[in-house]
Amino acid sequence: MVRSWYELPEYVRLRRVNGLRLSPDGTRLVAPVSDIAPDAKSFRSALWEIDVAPEAEGGSAPRRLTRSTKGESNAEFLPDGSVLFTTGRVDPEAKAEDKPKPALWLLPADGGEARQVASRPAGVGAFTVARDSGLVAFMSNLLPRSEDADADTEARKARDEAGVTAILHEALPVRSWDSDIGPDHPRVFTATPPEDDEARLGEPRDLTSDAGLALLGSAPELTPDGSTLVIGWAVPTAGGSRRDEVVAIDTDSGDRRTVVGGPDAAYEFGGPLVSPDGTRVLTRATTEGSYHGEPRDATLWITDLATGEGRDLLPDHELWPRDYAWSADSGTVFLIADQNGRRPVFRLDVATGELTRITGDHGAYSALNPSPDGRHVFALRDAWDAPPAPVRLDADATDGQPAYLRTPGSELSMPGTLTEIETTADDGTRVRSWLVLPEEASAESPAPLMLWVHGGPYMSFNGWSWRWNPWILAARGYAVLLPDPALSTGYGQDMLRRAWGQWGPRTHADVMAITDAAEAREDIDAEHTAMMGGSFGGYMANWIAGHTDRFKAIVSHASLWQLDGFSGTTDYPPVWESEFGTPLAQPERYQLNSPHLHADKIRTPMLVIHGDKDYRVPIGEGLRLWRDLLLHEVDAKFLYFPDENHWILSPGNAQVWYETIFAFLDHHVHGKEWIKPELL
Known part of the structure; x- marks a missing residue:
């Protein structure tokens, strides 16, 4: 008997397309594609080539380019058509390593065996290639006192042999998502491309020996000729906060200058993207909002690299750009932004400011790759009823439709309907x-x-989710409501203003209103309803539990519970404090919005889920919630993952996550006997 994809053992085995990269000549698409590893305990990624022509135009089937037990990712093209990528596979030409770190490997343009071309003691992170010169820039971490790779190797060996894992922090941040910051810090290196088929990259040159924490989360960009490197740079400010700027570094002299941002700038700047003609840089400009002022905001900013003169590209629009790309002639910017429960692609004329939506379907787009001839934009398209798949878009269209390419991912039929x-x-x-x-x-x-x-x-509930997939529940008979309440993007800044600093009351009212509308439908059983959410959705789960007993069961994943405790333990408190202030100086919003103050009113059975490696919403929130539920004798369970983070990422744990939720719902929504999942 063939099982459907929404059966959990099959679901975790689905192949998933995670990115897209077009070659400079526009003839090849390469994508990292993940599936389950042979041991079924993790996911791994491989590079696949995708034909740029749709099947109707003779497009051929995708073909796999790489194979290894460690997997490969982050593909970029060199000028000769060869592909650079990162992988942690063992280099057969090097001395044995106990734990190989991610290194740069090269796959020849005409195929053949890949070979390692650059490595570092801490591994290689984000990298880029200058389109014309082939200069490579990459990120790698060094211990603060290390001047080069040899010194770094010795310093790491000394810590290891002494049994030292301690990190001395002198500034924020201390942690990020599921990773500790330090003791090493990121720097950016440049290296010339290989000179022949046997050579490695040239000797790496450190352009940022004084960076400290300035490059955390940054990725390098190069002008086409490789003469200038552009990258995000964080500057420390008062109270442990920072200011995000963009700097340009001369790759020959190492001279550095700020090109976007500064102490008087109204925005923080990041995600720089150099124009194909090498004269301008595009950045995402954001504000975190202010306690007494406006909420968060985002726009696109264009800056002349030579003069530093810049301007807002979207002054008359309230779009939040999520992704963006230059046209080959540097005259147009393509961007993606949330809009009315979709994530369409827009075309923006740089000179006139004219903005046109080029996709008119209900898709959510990502990974923009404009073609060098200006005719097309290649991208990934997903939606609530379709996983990510490569498509070709007409660059000149207005509300056009995608042409689907043959995908190495999974093509699925949904067990229900989307409305x-x-x-x-x-x-x-x-x-x-x-x-x-x-x-x-x-x-x-x-x-x-x-x-x-x-x-x-x-954010907006507008596209496919591998971690939280509603069709897994639909296959078991549930209707799933996916609302965009107050604080959702894609509906203008007023949608944020309504609940800025009042997450609980305003968002709760919106969610209850849309739930009422759903329950009024004849095809919905209003007597058997449940609720679940993760992160902010988990916060709302906790808030809802303390303000209504209309639901039969509530699932709270990675949730905020006691806001005054959370505010100082989350991985970067300054972002939080821009909206809520600090508990001692500005306690009002904590008293208004903290779910734990309503624990005595909770009557609904709750399933609490939390990962110990979650640094965005630390485990203390889940532990305190669980304890308060026990003290108030709420029918509750606590599903704890010692080695997972904000998301449940390993295949086995993901299955147990769903199985436990199903069992909890069966018991409380349908009145069935409680049956603990077999592996628990």
């Missing part, structure tokens, strides 16, 4: 939502409802 609903909140604001319906849902056989609230909170 959308909307309602009007109590303050008159439109609130919309996607609704996933199981195949059997009808007036004669209404489906139980699961309300999912998204994380962020500054």
Whole structure:
């Protein structure tokens, strides 16, 4: 018997396309594609080549380019068509290593065996290639006192032999998501391309020996001729905060100058992208908002590399750019932004500011790759009813449709239908939502409802999710409501202003209004409803639990519970404090919004889920929530993952995550006997 993809053992084995890179001549697409490793305990990635022509135009089937037990990722093309990528595989030409670090490898343009061309003691991170000269820039970490790779190797060996793992921090941040910051810090290196088929990259040159923590989270960009490197640079400010700027570094002299940002700038700047003509840089400009002022905001900023003169490219729009790319002639910018529950692609004329939406479907796009002839944009398209797949877009279209390329990913049929609903909140604001319906849902056989609230909170429920997939529930008979309440992006800044600093009350009202609208449908069983959410969605799960007993069960994943404790333990408190202030100086918003203050009102059975390696919402939040539920004698369970982070990433744990939720829902929504998942 063949099992469907939404059966959990099959689901974790699905092949997933994770990116897309077009060669400079526009003839080849390469994508990292992940699937389950042979031991079934992790996922691994390989590089695949995708034909740039749709199947209807004779496009051939994708072919796999790389194979190794460690997997490969982050593909970039050299000028000769060879492909650089990172992998932690063992180099057969080097001395044995106990734990090989990610290194740069090269796959020849005409095929053949890949070979290692650069390595570092701490491994190689993000990298880029100058389009014309082939100069390579890459990130790698060094211990603070290390001047070169040999010194770094010796310093690491000394720490290891002495049994030292301690890190002395003198500035924020201390942690990020699931990783400790330090004791080493990122620097950026440049190296010339290989001179022949046997050579490695040239001797790496450190351009940022004084960087300290300035390059955390940054990725390098090069002008086409390789003469200038552009990269994000963090400058420490008062209270352990920082200011994000963009600097340009002369790759010959090493001279560095700030080209975007500064102490008087209204925005923080990052994600630099150099124009193909090498004269300008495009950056994402953001604000974290202010306690007494406006909420968060984002736009695109263009700057002349020579003069430093810059301007806002979207002064008359309220789009939040998520991804962007230059056209080959440097006259157009293609960008992606949330809009009304979609994530379309827009075309922006740099000279006139004219903005045109080039995709008119309900897709969510990413990984933009404009073609060198200016005719097309290659991208990944996904939606709630389709996993990411490569497509070709007409660059000159208005509300056009994608042409699908043959994909190395999984092409799936959904066990139900996707629709959308909307309602009007109590303050008159439109609130919309996607609704996933199981195949059997009808007036004669209404489906139980699961309300999912998204994380962020500054995001939109507009595309496919491998971690939280509603079709897994739909296949088991549930309708799944996926709303965009207050604080969601894609509906203008007023949607953020409504709940800025008042997450709980305002968002709760929106979520209850859209739930009412869903429950009014004849194909929804309003007597059997549940709710779940993760991160901010978990926060809302906790808030909802303390403010209504309408749900039969609530699942709270990686959730915020006691906000005054969370504010100082999250991985970068200054971002949080821009909206909420500090508990001692500005306690009002903590008292208004903290779910733990309503613990005594919780009557709904709750499943608490948390990973110990979660540094964004630290494990203390889950432990305190669990303890408070026990003290108030709430029917609750705590699913704890000692080695997972904000997300549950390993295949086995992902299956157990779903299985535990199913068992909890079966028990409390359908009244079935509680059956603990077999492996628990």
